[in-house]
Amino acid sequence: MQAQTFYTVKGVLPKGFVGHIAYSTVLPKALTGVQLKFVFDKKNLMESQEDFRDECEQTLAAQAPQLVPTKELLDHFCASAKTEINVSVFFDDYCAGSAHRNSAEKEFFITPTAASEGFTPCQPCGVARVVLHVLNVLNDETAYTLTMEEYKQ
Amino acid sequence: MKYIRAELHNHTTHSDGQLRVEQLLAYAAENKFETLALTDHNTVSAHRPAFDLAQKEYPQLSLVPGVEITTFYGHILALGLRRMVDLTRLDPAAPDPFLQTLHDAGAVAVGLAHPFCLGHPISEGCRMNLQEYNWELINYIEVANTSGPDAVLGNAQALALWESLVLQGHRLAAVSGKDLHQLPTPQNVFVTYCISPEGAEGTRAERVLQAILAQQTIVTKGPLFCTQAEDGSITVTFAPAALPLPKTAFLLVIQQSDGESITYETDLCTPLKHTLAESVTSAVIKLYQNSCTYENLLAVGAPVYCEKGEAQR
Numbered sequence: 001m002q003a004q005t006f007y008t009v010k011g012v013l014p015k016g017f018v019g020h021i022a023y024s025t026v027l028p029k030a031l032t033g034v035q036l037k038f039v040f041d042k043k044n045l046m047e048s049q050e051d052f053r054d055e056c057e058q059t060l061a062a063q064a065p066q067l068v069p070t071k072e073l074l075d076h077f078c079a080s081a082k083t084e085i086n087v088s089v090f091f092d093d094y095c096a097g098s099a100h101r102n103s104a105e106k107e108f109f110i111t112p113t114a115a116s117e118g119f120t121p122c123q124p125c126g127v128a129r130v131v132l133h134v135l136n137v138l139n140d141e142t143a144y145t146l147t148m149e150e151y152k153q
Numbered sequence: 154m155k156y157i158r159a160e161l162h163n164h165t166t167h168s169d170g171q172l173r174v175e176q177l178l179a180y181a182a183e184n185k186f187e188t189l190a191l192t193d194h195n196t197v198s199a200h201r202p203a204f205d206l207a208q209k210e211y212p213q214l215s216l217v218p219g220v221e222i223t224t225f226y227g228h229i230l231a232l233g234l235r236r237m238v239d240l241t242r243l244d245p246a247a248p249d250p251f252l253q254t255l256h257d258a259g260a261v262a263v264g265l266a267h268p269f270c271l272g273h274p275i276s277e278g279c280r281m282n283l284q285e286y287n288w289e290l291i292n293y294i295e296v297a298n299t300s301g302p303d304a305v306l307g308n309a310q311a312l313a314l315w316e317s318l319v320l321q322g323h324r325l326a327a328v329s330g331k332d333l334h335q336l337p338t339p340q341n342v343f344v345t346y347c348i349s350p351e352g353a354e355g356t357r358a359e360r361v362l363q364a365i366l367a368q369q370t371i372v373t374k375g376p377l378f379c380t381q382a383e384d385g386s387i388t389v390t391f392a393p394a395a396l397p398l399p400k401t402a403f404l405l406v407i408q409q410s411d412g413e414s415i416t417y418e419t420d421l422c423t424p425l426k427h428t429l430a431e432s433v434t435s436a437v438i439k440l441y442q443n444s445c446t447y448e449n450l451l452a453v454g455a456p457v458y459c460e461k462g463e464a465q466r
Contacts, residue, residue: 018225020241055274063271063280064304077275084277086223088195088237095237098195100168100223117167120198131241133195135225136277 003035003152004028006128008145013040015047015140021132023146027091027124033111033151034124038087038132040144043104045081047139052078083142084135089119092126098133109151154379155353156346156371156392158187159361162221162230162266162295162330165203168193171335174203180336182211188347188361190217192230197237215357221266222255227281230295230330233261233362248283252290262365264293264328268314269307280307288318293326293365296453297372299342300332309447316437319368319456320410326368327453343372348379348455373440373452376403376421380438382429382457387436389425389454403451404441409433416445434459 006025027034045052056077057069067073087106088098097119099106108116115121130146164170165177170193172180181189191199200218207214219232226245229252238258243251255263265281272280296312303309315327329343347364348371355363364370371377377392389405398421405417405425411432417425419440429436438454 022241052274059271059273059275063269063307067304081274086195088240090239093239095239097198097237098168100194100196102169115198117165118193118196118198120196120201133225133240136274 003150005147005149006034008147010143010145013134013137013142013144015137015142017134017137019134021134022129023148024127024129025148027126027128029125031124031150032153033109034089034128035107035109035149035151036087036089036130037105037107037147038085038099038144039105040083040085040142041104042139042142043083045078045138049078052081081138082136083138085137085144086133086135087146088131088133090127090129090131091122091124094122096120096122096124100133111151154390154392155349155351156377157349157357157361157364158185159190159217159328159345159347159364159370160186160188160331160333161190161217161219161232161264161328161345162192162298163190163333164193164221165191165199167196167199168221169334172333174199175206177333178203178206178211178214182214186214188215188217188357190219190230190232192219192221192232194221194223195237195240196220197235200235215361217358217361219260223278225278226283227268228266228279229255230264230266230293231255231258231260231262232264232365234259245282246284248286249290252286256290261362262292262326263290264295264326264365265291265311266295266330267298267306267311267332268294269310270298271305271307288323288325291325293328293370294318295330296327297329297343298332299329299337300334303447312447312450312453316408319435319437320408322410322434322458324368324458326365326370327372327456328365328370329372341374343374346371346373346377368458369455371452371454374450376440376452378421378438378440378452378454380454380457382436382459385429385431387427387429387438387457389419389427389438391419391421391424394421402443404443404445406439406441406445408437408439410435429459
């Protein structure tokens with residue numbers, strides 16, 4: 001039997017957005033578990049680096065003036081820059097965990113007896129609230145997709 | 154006194170660490186961590202597997218459950234916390250209710266991680282950017298995050314903030330943290346030891362947490378000493394050195410809350426007694442090698458708070 005898909009939602013984020021985006025749904029009773037997949041695009045800095053480098057220089061001047069903004073250092077900051085969106089899951093008020101890792105694709109499952117790393121085994125029930133913690137968006141028109149479905153082994 | 158090594162800031166593959174639980178515990182045991190805090194970002198899921206494994210394979214390791222509450226406005230370490238809270242409730246303009254929530258949820262010691270780490274756009278969300286808050290809801294400050302260069306992590310500023318707050322009378326411990334995401338490269342970095350009376354009750358993890366709450370921690374690159382304030386004076390007592398001491402000058406600086414700073418040469422063996430003025434309510438004790446610059450800082454001792462005088466909070 002095919003796993004039931006509870007929802008697939010999509011969104012588009014502007015450069016510079018910071019905030020939490022939550023999707024809440026009521027789960028059916030007697031679930032074996034839930035499986036979620038979250039993906040977003042444009043993880044790395046794709047637009048002009050000049051503005052980003054200028055901002056880094058300003059931050060260094062204000063917060064660490066002893067650090068010289070060499071080309072190598074700014075190159076390193078540019079290469080390290082990333083869009084960062086992490087995902088937490090709540091069942092009613094219980095936090096089942098978080099997928100907090102440096103990856104544009106996060107796929108995980110939660111069942112009463114096992115769960116992906118970052119999550120604690122528990123019975124998915126009640127109101128499932130999936131929260132996207134949008135820490136940093138580097139590029140305009142950053143698109144994401146979130147899917148929640150019933151977990152089937 | 155007993156000095157208990159405590160590594161209080163560590164990550165696994167349950168968040169963005171590169172080490173699996175078993176790898177982290179093996180490393181900690183091999184490197185004699187004694188006490189290891191589990192502080193993954195926004196999750197407690199590593200706790201159960203870590204505790205189960207430690208009980209079976211690493212009885213010499215004491216684990217402290219915790220979380221690094223990773224917000225848009227800075228990172229907060231919550232030691233003792235066994236369940237994750239809803240971080241979307243944090244209002245950066247009025248953070249006290251959220252900080253109280255951490256305590257209510259079981260956090261024994263709440264600390265600020267790398268508060269002066271470089272901020273936007275270099276490290277998003279890592280620099281503390283909360284508005285005024287009640288320091289009584291904070292138990293410690295990570296004054297030395299040894300995961301990278303001091304200038305990037307703002308360690309000197311973190312230490313200066315801690316010192317300023319202690320001299321105002323706030324009860325805050327100083328700790329270090331490896332912020333361990335991958336195997337560290339061997340280097341001489343600050344390490345935290347919690348100072349606990351010999352024969353004190355409780356598990357090692359409990360004694361570590363109690364030491365933090367009592368500001369009985371020393372952040373050091375080697376030398377260990379404890380500080381006691383009694384009858385109008387401070388006594389600094391050194392632990393026997395584990396290795397032969399280099400032939401160099403060691404300087405102990407006592408910074409008092411009345412603004413006075415007194416420097417003593419020390420051989421790191423002979424106990425040192427310093428008389429406090431009546432007006433002094435707190436003091437910070439730091440140890441340097443050769444000269445009193447940040448680069449030559451060897452240890453930040455436990456602060457002392459005086460019974461007499463009016464402690465400011």
